[in-house]
Amino acid sequence: MKPTCSLSLDLDNLWSYLKTHGEAGWDVYPSYLRIVVPRVLKFLAERNLIITFFLVGQDAADPAHAAVLRSITEAGHEVGNHSFHHEPWLHLYSEVEIEDELKRTEEAIETATGIKPTGFRGPGFSHSPTLLNVLARRGYAYDCSTFPTFLGPIARLYYLATAKGLSPEERAKRKKLFGRFTDGFGPLKPFHWATPGGPLLEIPVTTMPLFKIPIHVSYLLYLAGYSRALAKLYWRTALRLCRSTGTGLSLLLHPLDFMGSDDTDRLDFFPAMKRPHAGKLELVGQFFDRLQKDFDCIPMGEHARRIRARLRPPPV
Numbered sequence: 001m002k003p004t005c006s007l008s009l010d011l012d013n014l015w016s017y018l019k020t021h022g023e024a025g026w027d028v029y030p031s032y033l034r035i036v037v038p039r040v041l042k043f044l045a046e047r048n049l050i051i052t053f054f055l056v057g058q059d060a061a062d063p064a065h066a067a068v069l070r071s072i073t074e075a076g077h078e079v080g081n082h083s084f085h086h087e088p089w090l091h092l093y094s095e096v097e098i099e100d101e102l103k104r105t106e107e108a109i110e111t112a113t114g115i116k117p118t119g120f121r122g123p124g125f126s127h128s129p130t131l132l133n134v135l136a137r138r139g140y141a142y143d144c145s146t147f148p149t150f151l152g153p154i155a156r157l158y159y160l161a162t163a164k165g166l167s168p169e170e171r172a173k174r175k176k177l178f179g180r181f182t183d184g185f186g187p188l189k190p191f192h193w194a195t196p197g198g199p200l201l202e203i204p205v206t207t208m209p210l211f212k213i214p215i216h217v218s219y220l221l222y223l224a225g226y227s228r229a230l231a232k233l234y235w236r237t238a239l240r241l242c243r244s245t246g247t248g249l250s251l252l253l254h255p256l257d258f259m260g261s262d263d264t265d266r267l268d269f270f271p272a273m274k275r276p277h278a279g280k281l282e283l284v285g286q287f288f289d290r291l292q293k294d295f296d297c298i299p300m301g302e303h304a305r306r307i308r309a310r311l312r313p314p315p316v
């Protein structure tokens with residue numbers, strides 16, 4: 001039997017990227033969901049893949065998105081909660097604010113798609129003990145907000161260096177964007193958080209075993225900007241290390257992995273957004289060819305069920 005790889009896509013929207021980057025105009029909520037969602041669904045259908053889409057409450061609550069979001073669940077995909085306001089400083093929220101953030105998003109997603117989410121990923125990998133406690137209390141089946149890499153602070157420096165419009169206060173909120181150096185010491189394998197609200201299964205975003213450097217598709221595309229051969233070698237090495245160390249994969253996708261400069265010119269502060277989408281899509285397809293050859297690709301909820309069958313939560 002092939003080892004497991006869960007696949008998830010954080011459905012970040014144009015406005016949420018502009019907001020985090022401190023760009024004007026985010027507050028009228030510009031959206032590319034009607035472009036990218038059909039494109040991703042087509043890509044997945046051609047490969048017989050069912051994955052998890054983490055939806056942002058603000059988008060789910062907008063009736064203009066109802067049809068496009070429903071097309072996700074109609075195609076059989078899982079939907080998860082990616083917060084309401086998509087603020088990577090979610091770890092600074094109070095318990096009451098977190099409760100409200102989760103509840104509003106659950107309701108908006110259920111209204112838009114007919115399905116109540118049972119999995120959560122924080123924006124920008126943001127999480128806190130308070131958040132984990134509230135997730136456990138609300139009966140979430142899993143959280144997947146940890147990103148065990150040493151490179152988070154470098155990604156943050158790169159990102160914020162191009163964010164000219166941010167005030168010192170706004171910069172302070174983004175102090176933990178993409179995580180701390182010490183996150184690199186976090187486990188790659190699933191585990192249970194012990195919270196006052198009960199145990200909560202954590203499925204970390206997989207980084208390269210031993211080296212703890214990112215291997216998600218956006219990072220592979222960034223490498224491919226320097227050398228396609230290097231990106232492919234890097235990907236093969238990562239998959240081989242996951243297999244040899246018995247690390248079940250949980251691979252993260254983003255809308256920008258399927259988009260390019262011909263879709264929008266407002267996001268060219270992202271490394272791979274200066275290229276047209278067709279070439280990127282072809283390359284992503286090649287990464288998937290390799291992945292699907294060696295791994296059984298499933299949505300996160302199914303991954304959580306398989307983990308729970310062998311990894312019992314600790315006694316309270």
Ligand SMILES: [Zn+2]
Binds near residue numbers: 082123
């Ligand atoms: Zn996000």
